[in-house]
Amino acid sequence: MKTPLILIGFFLFGLTAVCVAQDTLRLDLRQAEQLFLTENYTLLAQKYETEQAKAEVITARLFDNPEISHENLLYNHETKRLLETSMATGQFNTEIAQLIKLAGKRNKNIQLANAGVKLSEYAYFDLMRSLRYQLRSTFYKAYYARQSASLYQQQVESLQQLLQSSEAQLKMGNTALKDVMRIKSLVYSLKAEYTALLNEIEDLESELKLMTNIKANTPLHLILLETDVQPDIVKPYSLLIDSARSNRADLQLAKANLNYAEKNLSLQKAMAIPDIELSLSYDLKGNYPEKYTGIGIKMPIPLFNRNQGEIKKARIAIEAGNAGIRQQEAILENEVFNSYQTALRTKNLYQEIDIDFAGNFEKLVTEVTKNFKSRNISLIEFLDFYDSYKENTLQLNTLKYELMNAREEINYVTGSSIFK
Numbered sequence: 001m002k003t004p005l006i007l008i009g010f011f012l013f014g015l016t017a018v019c020v021a022q023d024t025l026r027l028d029l030r031q032a033e034q035l036f037l038t039e040n041y042t043l044l045a046q047k048y049e050t051e052q053a054k055a056e057v058i059t060a061r062l063f064d065n066p067e068i069s070h071e072n073l074l075y076n077h078e079t080k081r082l083l084e085t086s087m088a089t090g091q092f093n094t095e096i097a098q099l100i101k102l103a104g105k106r107n108k109n110i111q112l113a114n115a116g117v118k119l120s121e122y123a124y125f126d127l128m129r130s131l132r133y134q135l136r137s138t139f140y141k142a143y144y145a146r147q148s149a150s151l152y153q154q155q156v157e158s159l160q161q162l163l164q165s166s167e168a169q170l171k172m173g174n175t176a177l178k179d180v181m182r183i184k185s186l187v188y189s190l191k192a193e194y195t196a197l198l199n200e201i202e203d204l205e206s207e208l209k210l211m212t213n214i215k216a217n218t219p220l221h222l223i224l225l226e227t228d229v230q231p232d233i234v235k236p237y238s239l240l241i242d243s244a245r246s247n248r249a250d251l252q253l254a255k256a257n258l259n260y261a262e263k264n265l266s267l268q269k270a271m272a273i274p275d276i277e278l279s280l281s282y283d284l285k286g287n288y289p290e291k292y293t294g295i296g297i298k299m300p301i302p303l304f305n306r307n308q309g310e311i312k313k314a315r316i317a318i319e320a321g322n323a324g325i326r327q328q329e330a331i332l333e334n335e336v337f338n339s340y341q342t343a344l345r346t347k348n349l350y351q352e353i354d355i356d357f358a359g360n361f362e363k364l365v366t367e368v369t370k371n372f373k374s375r376n377i378s379l380i381e382f383l384d385f386y387d388s389y390k391e392n393t394l395q396l397n398t399l400k401y402e403l404m405n406a407r408e409e410i411n412y413v414t415g416s417s418i419f420k
Contacts, residue, residue, distance in 0.1 A: 023218070027221065035213065040212070042127065046123060056116055057113040060106070061106075073092060091285055099275055099277050100276050100277070101275045104270060111267075116260065125252075141204055160187060243418065244335075245332065258324070265315060272306045274302050347406075
């Protein structure tokens with residue numbers, strides 16, 4: 001009976017493991033970015049604003065509706081009748097009017113609405129640029145934090161085994177209490193650091209889920225493809241600055257703001273010219289002659305209001321737009337130069353590291369552990385080396401993240417995909 005029960009137990013354990021594995025979402029950077037482009041709510045909201053701006057163009061293209069008015073005799077006290085329209089005892093007049101806009105106001109409104117669409121589009125692209133950098137940077141940070149968490153997990157498990165062994169040796173009188181307490185203190189310290197790192201990872205992955213619209217309770221397994229890891233992160237500065245001037249959406253947005261202000265000034269000047277209203281009227285017998293038909297024209301006299309305030313505001317907006325472009329160009333140059341220098345320093349530091357460093361260090365740790373168990377080295381030497389191993393591995397993971405983040409920062413400041 002025991003053998004079948006054991007087999008059933010293994011089967012259920014395997015089934016549970018498969019279910020857990022299926023619940024975990026394996027996610028690489030390309031998949032995360034695709035989800036971001038289609039599911040990110042902030043990006044979708046900005047896209048809806050662009051669609052609203054396009055609807056403004058439709059509105060600007062429409063002509064004004066004609067207006068019709070009708071006046072009828074309400075009550076004839078002589079005939080004691082309501083709403084009479086007959087020639088003998090009734091009276092009414094009807095008028096239809098159409099507003100005619102002059103000075104090209106309709107075309108200028110269309111041009112202004114199209115300029116508004118450009119504003120919304122560049123705002124969308126600039127938002128995408130910022131959120132994409134945030135997504136990719138968070139992805140890399142979470143990935144390398146997971147690598148560091150694996151180190152903590154291994155060290156905690158290894159030291160817990162050492163602690164159990166040391167406590168057993170303490171009972172037999174083969175080791176000192178202070179050595180056991182030192183190991184126990186290190187285990188507690190590592191657990192606290194490990195917990196803090198797991199909390200940080202949870203925050204990073206929560207941010208990823210929010211940006212990609214993944215359910216909050218979905219476990220993530222982040223994958224970094226070999227094609228994503230490129231140590232060559234430095235491009236010629238001239239290439240970077242030219243790319244930024246051509247592709248930065250925030251610079252194009254500043255230029256679109258200026259264009260919008262110029263179109264608005266043109267419209268406001270046109271608004272100073274009054275429009276005319278043409279009308280056609282018919283009066284049954286309230287005018288001379290009876291069955292009167294008339295044509296009329298109406299136009300305000302631009303004596304006091306010539307739209308002076310709006311014209312001045314539009315001119316000030318143009319000055320502000322020019323200043324905004326100059327400011328954005330200065331921001332662009334400083335950001336590109338700073339990112340270029342950061343990439344150079346990060347690359348130089350990464351190149352100084354021996355590519356076999358991590359593997360050699362792990363082998364050395366194994367040998368040191370064996371020597372400690374054989375009492376060839378002291379506990380202090382062992383723990384110091386163990387701490388050195390942890391710090392070096394964490395620094396290496398941090399440097400790898402900074403290397404990848406430097407690539408993304410160059411993409412961000414140039415507004416292009418120099419590194420894909």
